[in-house]
Amino acid sequence: MADFPRSLPEFRRRFADEAACVQYLAAARWPDGFRCPTCGGATAWRLSTKPSTWECAGCGKQTSVTAGTVMHGSKLKLTAWFWAAYLMATHANGISATPLQMQLGIGAYKTAWLLCAKLRRAMVDPERNPLAGVVEVDETTIPFRTKEDPVAGGGGRSQAGKMPVIAAVEIVGDGPGRLRLAPIADYSAESIGAFVATNIAGGATLKTDGWAAYPGAPEVNHDPHVVGTMAAHVVLAWTHRVFANLKRWALGVYPGLRHNHLQSYLDEFVFRFNRRRTRHAAFRSMLGIGTRTRPVTYKMLITPELAGSASRKSASPFFTV
Ligand SMILES: [Zn+2]
Numbered sequence: 001m002a003d004f005p006r007s008l009p010e011f012r013r014r015f016a017d018e019a020a021c022v023q024y025l026a027a028a029r030w031p032d033g034f035r036c037p038t039c040g041g042a043t044a045w046r047l048s049t050k051p052s053t054w055e056c057a058g059c060g061k062q063t064s065v066t067a068g069t070v071m072h073g074s075k076l077k078l079t080a081w082f083w084a085a086y087l088m089a090t091h092a093n094g095i096s097a098t099p100l101q102m103q104l105g106i107g108a109y110k111t112a113w114l115l116c117a118k119l120r121r122a123m124v125d126p127e128r129n130p131l132a133g134v135v136e137v138d139e140t141t142i143p144f145r146t147k148e149d150p151v152a153g154g155g156g157r158s159q160a161g162k163m164p165v166i167a168a169v170e171i172v173g174d175g176p177g178r179l180r181l182a183p184i185a186d187y188s189a190e191s192i193g194a195f196v197a198t199n200i201a202g203g204a205t206l207k208t209d210g211w212a213a214y215p216g217a218p219e220v221n222h223d224p225h226v227v228g229t230m231a232a233h234v235v236l237a238w239t240h241r242v243f244a245n246l247k248r249w250a251l252g253v254y255p256g257l258r259h260n261h262l263q264s265y266l267d268e269f270v271f272r273f274n275r276r277r278t279r280h281a282a283f284r285s286m287l288g289i290g291t292r293t294r295p296v297t298y299k300m301l302i303t304p305e306l307a308g309s310a311s312r313k314s315a316s317p318f319f320t321v
Contacts, residue, residue, distance in 0.1 A: 004280035011086050021078035022052045025065045028289045037063055052078070069288035070122045076115065080104050081287060084115050089275075089282040093249055094268055120264045122286050123271035130201040131178055134171040137196070137206050138239035139164060139187060142247055144259045163262055165246075166195050169238040171207070176238045179273045181246070181266040209236060242273070 005011035015021050026034075034044045034054055041058030053064045066072045071081045083104060087095045095103075101112035141162035164184050170177030180199040184191040196206070246269055275282040 015082045085286040090279050120268050123267050131170045132201040134205050136169045136239045138236045139166045140243045167239045179270050183262045
């Protein structure tokens, strides 16, 4: 599967119809040929009425090639899913629902929004490892808007009209490794400590600006670089670069970020950053190929607070898009 299409025309030629998408999925899922998930049998027939479904010759169980992927149970064509994932994975800034709706010729905005939201949900690997080694950590605020309000602004550690966001960047040699971003309620030791505990491995060394809340994280070593605001961008070069790019991206791709969905937008930014050199892997993981089933309901997507606790392994029905 190393032969990932290098251009949009090549992509469209390769995944021109449903059969080509099914063939790609089947090859990714069963590289050594079909294997029944129920009985382990290797002999199966493809259903003529549902060409994406195999029926096991041994036990009769039907298995869809999209089972366990983000496309499972969807009414959208696989070509639409593939195209959307390709655009989101390869476009330097991603793509939001409105241009996606136009590019794919999708009738309803809500369908395009859900497609984007589901692909974005697939951007977080539930089994990813925490950051380790030397890790830069810093916070910033980014402006948010409501439906009615224009984008708000301001600076410093005050939170009026802005969302506090914390970032952690692994330092590997002279450059950045993996990134994590999360909204935080405030700059207290409790909020910062919770982020550190979730995202950074015990034994890591934190490089910070010396903000008083950082020593509250007991599992990690703390290496404060107490600096004035003039020098912070030098000492914490990578978090500062990430924040600058994040703010530019938020205003460029979306008309300002919305508070309710902030984590999923941050996840998208992190996903693209961490896979900046592996677009093929990004495309595959976005479609859920090779990952475990993570059903997402419409309610979880519109109410992100529900998602953290319930989405990963819940047995809720898929909301089909
Ligand atoms: Zn079987």
